[in-house]
Amino acid sequence: MRTVFWDYDRDVMKMIDQRLLPFELVVPEYETYQAVAEGIRDMVVRGAPAIGAAAGFGMALAARQSAAADRLGLLRDLEAAGQYLEAARPTAVNLAWGVRRLLRVAAGEELETADEVRDALLVEAQRLADEDVALNRRMGYNGAELISDGDTILHHCNTGALATVDWGTALGVVFAAHEQGKRIHVLVDETRPRLQGARLTAWELQQRGISFDLIADNAAGHFMRAGEVNIVLVGSDRTAANGDVANKIGTYQLGVLAKENGVPFYPVVPTSTIDLDLPTGDLIPIEERDMDEVLIVGAQPIAPTGITARNPAFDVTPHRYVTGIVTEAGIVYPPFVKNLRAAVAAAKAIDWDDEIGVE
Ligand code: MRU
Numbered sequence: 339m340r341t342v343f344w345d346y347d348r349d350v351m352k353m354i355d356q357r358l359l360p361f362e363l364v365v366p367e368y369e370t371y372q373a374v375a376e377g378i379r380d381m382v383v384r385g386a387p388a389i390g391a392a393a394g395f396g397m398a399l400a401a402r403q404s405a406a407a408d409r410l411g412l413l414r415d416l417e418a419a420g421q422y423l424e425a426a427r428p429t430a431v432n433l434a435w436g437v438r439r440l441l442r443v444a445a446g447e448e449l450e451t452a453d454e455v456r457d458a459l460l461v462e463a464q465r466l467a468d469e470d471v472a473l474n475r476r477m478g479y480n481g482a483e484l485i486s487d488g489d490t491i492l493h494h495c496n497t498g499a500l501a502t503v504d505w506g507t508a509l510g511v512v513f514a515a516h517e518q519g520k521r522i523h524v525l526v527d528e529t530r531p532r533l534q535g536a537r538l539t540a541w542e543l544q545q546r547g548i549s550f551d552l553i554a555d556n557a558a559g560h561f562m563r564a565g566e567v568n569i570v571l572v573g574s575d576r577t578a579a580n581g582d583v584a585n586k587i588g589t590y591q592l593g594v595l596a597k598e599n600g601v602p603f604y605p606v607v608p609t610s611t612i613d614l615d616l617p618t619g620d621l622i623p624i625e626e627r628d629m630d631e632v633l634i635v636g637a638q639p640i641a642p643t644g645i646t647a648r649n650p651a652f653d654v655t656p657h658r659y660v661t662g663i664v665t666e667a668g669i670v671y672p673p674f675v676k677n678l679r680a681a682v683a684a685a686k687a688i689d690w691d692d693e694i695g696v697e
Contacts, residue, residue: 340467341354343503344464345367356382357380359500368395371400371419374392374393374395374399376426378426384534385497385502386501386575386576389432389433390432390610391466391503393424393437394439394462395467397436397441397444397459398440401455407452409449409451417441420440428624429622430576432575432610470502471694473666473685474506475514476693477510477608481604484569487522490524491524491570493539493572494586494589495573496538497510497573498513501538506542508604512571524550525558526551527558529586534586558595562595562596567601568602570601570602571606572592572606574607575611576613577611579613579615579617580619580674581660581663581675583660584654586653596661602661602662606663609686622654624650626648627650627651629646660674667684
């Protein structure tokens with residue numbers, strides 16, 4: 339099952355509610371873009387590419403919700419819906435990328451009526467989702483070249499099928515290496531405070547029968563120093579033009595520890611996550627979430643009442659800690675300023691019709 343999809347029988351969007359995993363698999367229906375935005379904010383759906391796909395289908399819903407009879411009125415409603423969706427979470431650039439991709443299609447001169455725009459948006463949202471799956475597989479096999487038989491991989495957060503439409507980014511590399519028959523082991527950071535590693539990555543690895551151990555986030559340095567880690571693989575919510583990588587909080591310390599211990603550190607990043615408009619990672623907006631996510635685990639308070647906490651959801655790993663960046667267009671090495679731009683261009687040149695099987 340895909341993480342985010344359109345149910346053509348019921349003519350609604352559906353998303354797996356990731357807040358309930360691994361204990362319950364619930365797939366609610368979404369009929370409005372406002373509800374989709376709320377689902378993104380509350381992390382029903384999370385992971386940069388999955389958020390991008392949700393934004394795409396959210397825009398298709400917005401087009402259906404709009405009562406506009408003419409094309410220009412519909413475009414105005416779509417602009418407003420796009421701004422509402424983009425405000426849901428600030429760090430993952432795929433959200434804005436998904437919205438803008440749909441807005442570009444909506445503005446197409448060849449679409450004459452509002453209904454033609456409505457139809458075209460659902461087609462484009464579906465295409466965006468299908469491309470995500472195809473490019474993740476490609477990226478996974480590109481990255482699997484880095485993995486040798488017997489390797490132990492350290493992984494942070496959840497970057498698997500759940501973080502994308504299907505397959506995954508960094509975890510997609512793990513899946514590809516496993517499919518190639520390599521005997522691998524994964525050390526899974528639990529990823530406080532939302533526990534995406536413990537709840538979601540552990541669930542996905544267990545389902546695929548891949549060997550792993552769950553570790554407390556603060557055990558990662560110990561395992562690297564002990565020589566038990568061959569490679570660190572992480573995802574990214576936004577990668578700046580110079581190769582600075584924003585990802586789940588805790589990634590920066592992994593990058594520093596990896597360099598200190600001579601362990602290669604590779605973010606696995608679809609080119610949709612590369613923001614060439616931002617020269618450095620210092621300009622990436624970092625989402626700060628509710629302090630209760632730190633103070634309460636499940637329903638259980640874990641600290642004295644009345645205290646405050648800080649809860650940045652992401653951090654930026656400067657490119658000097660990044661060995662290379664795996665993309666659907668290949669593995670990119672320094673100098674990132676030049677080579678990331680080339681990778682974005684190369685990804686655009688891929689024949690996605692062929693990859694997703696469109697006639
Ligand atoms: O807060 P989340 O769970 O949306 O954060 C997800 C991550 O940090 C992932 O590593 C990232 O989105 C890239 S992988 C698909």
